[in-house]
Amino acid sequence: MYTIxxxxxxxxxxxDTLSHALAEVARHVAANEPDTLGFFISRDVSDPCVMTTYERFRDxxxxxxxxxxxxxxxxxxxVKPILDGDVVLVTANEISAKL
Structure with missing residues (x-):
């Protein structure tokens, strides 16, 4: 399983702009991407300017x-005009998950 x-x-x-933009992607994923097995969005508890996604793909x-x-x-x-630094992406093969 591939993950990002x-x-x-x-x-x-x-x-809020970031939050709404990510929610739009999540709605698209839910409606149009059956092989995207999970799309999770989180906001940093100590810095509201930082959000993280965890995305799981069939292949x-x-x-x-x-x-x-x-x-x-x-x-x-x-989001490109409002970013504060580069987006950090990690593409990986999932080893273990608790579902």
Whole structure:
């Protein structure tokens, strides 16, 4: 199983913009990506400007379809101007999960 963890930091004052943009991606995933097996969004408890996603994909093709989707492109159009640093992405093979 392929996974992506993304750590996203925006400039102060844009926390809600980031939250709404990620929620739009999550809605797209739920409606259109059956091979995206999980899409989790979290906000840092000590810094509201930092949000993290954890994304689980059936295979590499599913991950590629997600990453190349219109929803992801729109997300980056919205957040690119408000980012505070680079998005940290870790692409991995999941070893263990408790579901």
């Amino acid at each position: 963890s993304a750590v996203i930091r925006v400039r102060s004052g844009y926390e 590499k093709d599913a991950m590629d379809r997600h990453n190349n989707s219109d929803a992801c492109a729109r997300f980056f159009e919205v």
